[in-house]
Amino acid sequence: MHGLINRAIECFVRDTxxxxxxxxxxxxxxxxxxxxxxxxxYDTALTWRVLDAIxxxxxxxxxxxxxxxxxxLVSHPNTEALRRLLRFGGVGFVxxxxxxxxxxxxxxxxxxxxxxxxxELRECGDGKFVLNLRSxxxxxxxxxxxxxxxxxxxxxxxxxxEYDGRCGGSENIxxxxxxxxxxxxxxxxxxAQAG
Amino acid sequence: xxxxxxDAAAVLNxxxxxxxxxSDDGTVLHSGATLQxxxxxxxxxxxxxxxxxxxRRPRDMRxxxxxxxxAGQKLHLQLREAPHTGLKGVAVPWAHGxxxxxxxxxxxxxAVRDHALTSADFAxxxxxxxxxxxxxxxxxxxxxxxxxxxxxxGARIAAEEQAFTDTLTGLKNRRALAHVLRRLSxxxxxxxxxxxxxxxxxxxxxxxxxxxxxxxxxEVARILVEETRDSDTVSRVGGDEFVLVLPGRTEPARxxxxxxxxxxxxxxxxxxxxxxxxxxxxxxxxxSDHYDPPDPDRMMADADLALYASKRQGRARHSxxxxxxxxxxx
Numbered sequence: 463m464h465g466l467i468n469r470a471i472e473c474f475v476r477d478t479x480x481x482x483x484x485x486x487x488x489x490x491x492x493x494x495x496x497x498x499x500x501x502x503x504y505d506t507a508l509t510w511r512v513l514d515a516i517x518x519x520x521x522x523x524x525x526x527x528x529x530x531x532x533x534x535l536v537s538h539p540n541t542e543a544l545r546r547l548l549r550f551g552g553v554g555f556v557x558x559x560x561x562x563x564x565x566x567x568x569x570x571x572x573x574x575x576x577x578x579x580x581x582e583l584r585e586c587g588d589g590k591f592v593l594n595l596r597s598x599x600x601x602x603x604x605x606x607x608x609x610x611x612x613x614x615x616x617x618x619x620x621x622x623x624e625y626d627g628r629c630g631g632s633e634n635i636x637x638x639x640x641x642x643x644x645x646x647x648x649x650x651x652x653x654a655q656a657g
Numbered sequence: 658x659x660x661x662x663x664d665a666a667a668v669l670n671x672x673x674x675x676x677x678x679x680s681d682d683g684t685v686l687h688s689g690a691t692l693q694x695x696x697x698x699x700x701x702x703x704x705x706x707x708x709x710x711x712x713r714r715p716r717d718m719r720x721x722x723x724x725x726x727x728a729g730q731k732l733h734l735q736l737r738e739a740p741h742t743g744l745k746g747v748a749v750p751w752a753h754g755x756x757x758x759x760x761x762x763x764x765x766x767x768a769v770r771d772h773a774l775t776s777a778d779f780a781x782x783x784x785x786x787x788x789x790x791x792x793x794x795x796x797x798x799x800x801x802x803x804x805x806x807x808x809x810x811g812a813r814i815a816a817e818e819q820a821f822t823d824t825l826t827g828l829k830n831r832r833a834l835a836h837v838l839r840r841l842s843x844x845x846x847x848x849x850x851x852x853x854x855x856x857x858x859x860x861x862x863x864x865x866x867x868x869x870x871x872x873x874x875x876e877v878a879r880i881l882v883e884e885t886r887d888s889d890t891v892s893r894v895g896g897d898e899f900v901l902v903l904p905g906r907t908e909p910a911r912x913x914x915x916x917x918x919x920x921x922x923x924x925x926x927x928x929x930x931x932x933x934x935x936x937x938x939x940x941x942x943x944x945s946d947h948y949d950p951p952d953p954d955r956m957m958a959d960a961d962l963a964l965y966a967s968k969r970q971g972r973a974r975h976s977x978x979x980x981x982x983x984x985x986x987x
Binding site for chain 1: 766767769770771773774775776777786789790791793794795797798801802804805808
């Protein structure tokens with residue numbers, strides 16, 4: 463597993479529940495080091511051990527934890543860089559949805575050994591979309607639920623999301639767009655603020 | 658068919674939102690919306706092209722005729738007013754005037770901030786937004802990389818400080834030696850401490866260079882390890898100074914034999930890249946039996962005195978420190 467993903471999980475726990483909680487996870491998962499390095503690779507089994515330790519520590523289901531991680535990635539001030547990169551995808555939420563097809567390629571432009579699931583958006587009319595994710599690893603669908611929910615907020619769109627389950631290496635999320643300009647949303651300028 | 662101004666403008670508005678259509682006297686007849694956005698407040702249409710833009714290269718371009726002659730060439734321009742954004746351009750003759758299409762080039766990072774540009778300000782096929790994305794993505798990745806390097810550097814320094822090994826020879830270092838001496842001093846086993854200083858080593862370094870000197874040190878280390886047991890400690894404590902700690906070895910005759918074997922082997926010529934390095938060694942030894950309890954610092958100092966006695970006797974010697982020597986030595 464790419465260190466960026468493990469590091470994101472670690473930062474989610476630290477920023478949301480505090481360093482003491484993360485220390486508990488490190489002990490529960492019997493990790494060698496107390497932090498992940500974003501630019502190293504780790505055994506995938508380690509990632510699952512950490513996730514199991516988190517669900518055990520927080521008393522939440524794995525799906526909920528994964529969705530919370532997705533929300534955290536877009537909405538926490540410490541991950542502002544990622545939110546900005548996602549906002550480059552489009553001017554409005556629908557543009558953003560259509561840009562998801564390119565997301566794995568965009569990610570590879572930045573970090574060439576980061577493999578994200580293949581994403582494909584189908585437009586079903588009446589503001590309904592189905593996002594299909596293909597990956598050898600289960601769980602990305604729930605992370606994506608969190609990302610989509612937070613990005614909808616970011617754009618000020620009102621949406622309903624439904625996770626349609628996993629079949630083989632494929633997961634579907636149904637997105638129903640209720641209103642594109644429901645709230646004001648957060649601002650986004652192409653030029654980064656501070657140089 | 659001659660293209661009318663409105664037709665041309667309609668096409669260019671979509672394809673090139675940073676274009677200007679100029680009349681034969683350099684008046685702006687029409688300009689793209691993004692270019693207009695750069696000229697905060699002032700209306701571009703109707704103004705004089707050469708008064709708004711400073712044509713930096715090619716030099717001495719003052720008229721539409723000059724522009725038409727430079728058709729197809731890359732132009733370097735700058736806004737005459739602050740923030741003096743740099744621009745790239747290319748001109749094409751049009752009617753009796755010209756069409757000039759502009760872009761930001763490398764000034765794009767400042768330009769999006771200075772002019773509050775959005776994705777909608779660029780043509781749908783323009784790669785600028787992708788480039789901005791890439792710049793941010795790379796900066797974020799570089800930042801992660803930089804932090805990793807910083808931590809690795811910190812870890813390396815910490816590891817070196819805690820290391821017990823001399824990196825050049827693979828022998829123990831001064832830190833490790835202190836550790837061993839502390840342990841032995843508080844234990845029941847007697848031990849000998851031999852202080853070896855190489856003779857003529859500086860000459861090797863000076864005449865044959867540092868690589869030869871390093872090679873000699875590695876050879877010396879090999880000899881010392883071969884002439885001692887696994888339970889002995891061989892350490893390099895200075896440039897050409899070594900300390901051997903031999904637990905359970907306190908009979909002077911045995912120690913003298915070991916010391917002389919070492920000195921004899923050190924005097925064998927050491928070949929290095931076609932040259933021959935010749936060194937020798939002097940040794941001073943102190944025995945823990947002479948102290949109650951053994952004090953590592955005193956034993957080191959006394960072995961040192963014995964070493965200098967060996968040197969004074971003409972090098973390649975071995976001497977024991979005997980209680981009573983200290984008073985006369987100072």
